[in-house]
Amino acid sequence: MAIIRLGVCVVGVYSMFLLWAIAQERLSVPFExxxxxxxxxxxxxxxxxxxxxxxxxxxxxxxxxxxRKPGQNLRQVLGLESTPTKPSAAIQQNGKAHTxxxxxxxSPKPSTTYRTIVPKxxxxxxxxxxxxxxxxxxxxxxALSHISYPTMVLGKSCKLVPVMLMNVILYRRRFAPxxxxxxxxxxxxxxxFMGFGGEKPGKSKKGGAPxxxxxxxxxxxxxxxxxxxxxxxxxxDEIFDRYKVTGQQMMFxxxxxxxxxxxVLSVLPLxxxxxxxxxxxxxSELAGALAFIREHPSIVSPLAQFAFTGSLGQLFIFxxxxxxxxxxxxxxxxxxxxxxxxxxxxxxxxxxxxxxxAGAAVVFAGISVEAWVxxxxxxxxxxxxxxxxxxxxxx
Numbered sequence: 001m002a003i004i005r006l007g008v009c010v011v012g013v014y015s016m017f018l019l020w021a022i023a024q025e026r027l028s029v030p031f032e033x034x035x036x037x038x039x040x041x042x043x044x045x046x047x048x049x050x051x052x053x054x055x056x057x058x059x060x061x062x063x064x065x066x067x068r069k070p071g072q073n074l075r076q077v078l079g080l081e082s083t084p085t086k087p088s089a090a091i092q093q094n095g096k097a098h099t100x101x102x103x104x105x106x107s108p109k110p111s112t113t114y115r116t117i118v119p120k121x122x123x124x125x126x127x128x129x130x131x132x133x134x135x136x137x138x139x140x141x142x143a144l145s146h147i148s149y150p151t152m153v154l155g156k157s158c159k160l161v162p163v164m165l166m167n168v169i170l171y172r173r174r175f176a177p178x179x180x181x182x183x184x185x186x187x188x189x190x191x192x193f194m195g196f197g198g199e200k201p202g203k204s205k206k207g208g209a210p211x212x213x214x215x216x217x218x219x220x221x222x223x224x225x226x227x228x229x230x231x232x233x234x235x236x237d238e239i240f241d242r243y244k245v246t247g248q249q250m251m252f253x254x255x256x257x258x259x260x261x262x263x264v265l266s267v268l269p270l271x272x273x274x275x276x277x278x279x280x281x282x283x284s285e286l287a288g289a290l291a292f293i294r295e296h297p298s299i300v301s302p303l304a305q306f307a308f309t310g311s312l313g314q315l316f317i318f319x320x321x322x323x324x325x326x327x328x329x330x331x332x333x334x335x336x337x338x339x340x341x342x343x344x345x346x347x348x349x350x351x352x353x354x355x356x357x358a359g360a361a362v363v364f365a366g367i368s369v370e371a372w373v374x375x376x377x378x379x380x381x382x383x384x385x386x387x388x389x390x391x392x393x394x395x
Contacts, residue, residue, distance in 0.1 A: 006324060012316030013332050016309045021153070022347060023306035028144035031296040041145075042299055044289035045138045046262045046277075051303060053258035055311035060252040063315055067248075079249030080119050123253070125239050129232050130257030134265075135276070136228035139221045142275045146218025150345060150352060150360075155222045156229075178373050185366030189359045196355025221275065247318035 027048065030039035042048075068077045075081040144152060239250060266286040270277045277285065293299055320332060345352060352360075 009320040016313030020309040023302040025149045026302040031299050044285050045141045046266045046285045047289035049137050050262040051307035052310045053255040055307045057255035059311045060248050064248045079245040126253040127257050129235050129254045130261050132228050132232040134261050136225050138275050139225040143218045143221035182366045189363030192359030196353050
């Protein structure tokens with residue numbers, strides 16, 4: 001049964017995110033108008049994010065309701081109240097220990113008790129993640145106008161670098177020495193990939209910035225995207241550390257918050273803001289997106305593919321994390337990124353030099369070091385646990 005479940009997770013992550021990547025790259029190139037007289041790029045990133053986050057929230061809600069345990073109330077299902085705990089255990093909340101002792105000092109009854117999470121604090125953390133995600137998406141989408149998609153995929157593979165930096169800066173965490181080796185290898189690989197580039201990633205217009213300048217702008221956008229992604233992931237780690245919630249519950253609330261944030265921003269007539277709101281007509285982004293869809297109906301298919309595959313892909317990721325752990329998930333996502341890059345080269349005819357392939361190999365080798373160390377640590381912990389069990393049995 002476990003092997004079948006793992007196979008379904010691998011196929012789900014691969015298929016959904018490979019299709020998602022193809023749709024994302026398609027959305028970054030011009031679409032022909034209805035009459036075929038002109039072509040124009042799609043710029044409504046907020047509307048695109050709203051579509052995906054709304055579907056992701058819906059799919060995660062269906063998932064957690066379908067997997068709910070008997071007797072769970074709505075607060076428990078949505079992660080606003082923990083699962084039952086033993087009444088003898090003290091409950092830490094706001095730095096103080098709480099028990100179910102009655103007012104007259106009697107010992108707690110052997111009934112089921114719950115650790116109630118403060119919804120305000122937890123929801124603010126989810127909102128923080130949603131704001132990070134909403135801010136990061138436009139920079140990632142804008143980078144595709146200046147660098148090739150394989151470069152984008154390889155850059156996104158370097159997420160562990162900003163995640164490490166943001167964990168150190170925001171939450172004062174420390175890391176093992178091997179992680180710094182991984183950071184060095186990843187940085188070296190992406191430098192080789194960009195330095196040995198044979199094609200001009202920037203697609204500058206006549207009279208515009210030269211390709212080298214365009215490429216630098218794309219790298220800058222990508223770095224900003226990665227930095228914000230790092231802040232998002234470190235905040236998610238903090239949520240898991242401080243609150244007892246499942247991955248699917250986090251997925252639901254973050255996507256609900258993202259949908260609320262992007263919906264509000266989409267209906268406001270915001271002024272022109274570089275990258276974040278590139279519309280010049282003064283209309284709301286929702287009105288602009290709907291007008292673009294009416295004039296360029298060919299965008300409907302990749303937009304729907306982007307939202308649908310992204311929402312289902314997240315479910316497979318959290319299912320893998322829940323049943324097989326982070327080591328298996330890292331292995332799957334690592335190889336998925338490699339296949340995404342290769343598929344992009346095949347589908348959209350990108351040309352990579354030998355030096356770029358070498359740089360990509362260095363990046364994936366660095367991430368493989370991280371996976372190998374995790375595998376070794378997990379194996380060591382299992383050996384210790386087996387020895388402890390054996391000692392207990394001998395007694």
